[in-house]
Amino acid sequence: MIPTDTPWSGLEAGKTDTRRVGAAARWNWFWAVMPRADVCLLLQLTDLPKPVPDLPKLKNLEIRFQTLPGGPILYIRLKDNAQMELFETLCRDVMAAGELAETEAEALERAIGRTFRWHYLLRGGKLEVLSEEAQKGLIGEIEVLKLLIANLGPKPALTAWTGPSGAPKDFELKADCIEVKARRGASQPFVKITNEHQLADVPDRRLWLAVLAVDKVQQPHGKTLTEHVAEVTDLLERTEPSTIMDWDLHLADVGYDCLHDYSAWRWIVSAPVFHTISEGFPRISAPVPLGVSTVSYSLALSACAPFRTDWADVQANLIEEVQP
Incomplete structure (x- = not known):
């Protein structure tokens, strides 16, 4: 059951259902629910990058490119809905990084880069400021x-x-x-x-x-x-x-x-x-x-x-x- 106070509330489980993040967004971001009721963030792309860049691998997330009838996408899917609050924070941070870009290719690079930073933090990176010596x-x-x-x-x-x-x-x-x-x-x-x-x-x-x-x-x-x-x-x-x-x-x-x-x-x-x-x-x-x-x-x-x-x-x- 998807909580009502999340951006995914109201999306229909059992199929891939999407909702555009907002009309003011520069790039094509979508909140989505996958057939198994897994929540996602999608970035719709005009073209797949060549070569396809490496993507981070996280225990509770799936991050992949996929080509759909409407064109290619990058999606970040949460595998454990118990982590939905943290996942929403991650998604909003990834979008904020991508929205600073001037081109779609740069938006994709920034989104992947920010996801890698979360990869680093979630695998045990430092949460405190660096020491003076560092x-x-x-x-x-x-x-x-x-x-x-x-x-x-x-x-x-x-x-x-x-x-x-x-x-x-x-x-x-x-x-x-x-x-x-x-x-x-x-x-x-x-x-x-x-x-x-x-x-x-x-x-x-x-x-x-x-x-x-x-x-x-x-x-x-x-x-x-x-x-x-x-x-x-x-x-x-x-x-x-x-x-x-x-x-x-x-x-x-x-x-x-x-x-x-x-x-x-x-x-x-x-x-x-x-x-x-x-x-x-x-x-x-x-x-x-x-x-x-x-x-x-x-x-x-x-x-x-x-x-x-x-x-x-x-x-x-x-x-x-x-x-x-």
């Missing part, structure tokens, strides 16, 4: 990401950003890897290396260490983490909107949610200082002795000075990656 680390990686976007383009840069997924290096390209460390500018001149794999050599790839100063400041100085994120979002929307979903998924993987309030923290960030990780660089790297693992240590930046280089050197190598 904010600093994310801001540092975003600064390097912006450099890569400017030189490689949004899609290759986001593909290279592997740190959020738990990879050993923050950025992994075809012939280069970059590890990013954010530190407080006024602190002792050290950076924390959290395991033996972060500065370990990768066969057939150059390895760079990028160090940035990220400092907390008072208003009106600096920017919040939300503002740092918004800058990249705006850049992607202007240059390559199809990458928004990848961007959202990376942010979800590090525990960032745009609904969290980061107004209590404002940050200024320096330009990254790059170092070449090569023979003689001070480090503890894999393989370590048998039985030893997760080796963390402080690395003195003074000892790294002989290996310091500039962005132009790194950039010259990265440009080779995209040349035919």
Whole structure:
């Protein structure tokens, strides 16, 4: 029995029955009830995307494309009607994300991206704001990401950003890897290396260490983490909107949610200082002795000075990656 205080009330069970969400909606959203009385959200499409994108897999939801006589749709179906209140919240959030789009293709990308974010949260993602240390680390990686976007383009840069997924290096390209460390500018001149794999050599790839100063400041100085994120979002929307979903998924993987309030923290960030990780660089790297693992240590930046280089050197190598 469908409760009367839901958007699905009044729809007939036993067949697929639909009701348009609202005349003011930019895109063709429908509340629907499937033959087994399962409630759904539908997005009617003009064409199926090519290639068909991956869709999140959730225990109590079915998310699929389907071609009907009236055309293709994306539908999100709730398998357990006991979760209808939460499902309505999810549906409205997905629609709100899609309604910001200027094209149907972008609306679909945004809807799928927002569903992936729910996928992340419902599988145990962080519901609280990021700690100060986590904010600093994310801001540092975003600064390097912006450099890569400017030189490689949004899609290759986001593909290279592997740190959020738990990879050993923050950025992994075809012939280069970059590890990013954010530190407080006024602190002792050290950076924390959290395991033996972060500065370990990768066969057939150059390895760079990028160090940035990220400092907390008072208003009106600096920017919040939300503002740092918004800058990249705006850049992607202007240059390559199809990458928004990848961007959202990376942010979800590090525990960032745009609904969290980061107004209590404002940050200024320096330009990254790059170092070449090569023979003689001070480090503890894999393989370590048998039985030893997760080796963390402080690395003195003074000892790294002989290996310091500039962005132009790194950039010259990265440009080779995209040349035919």
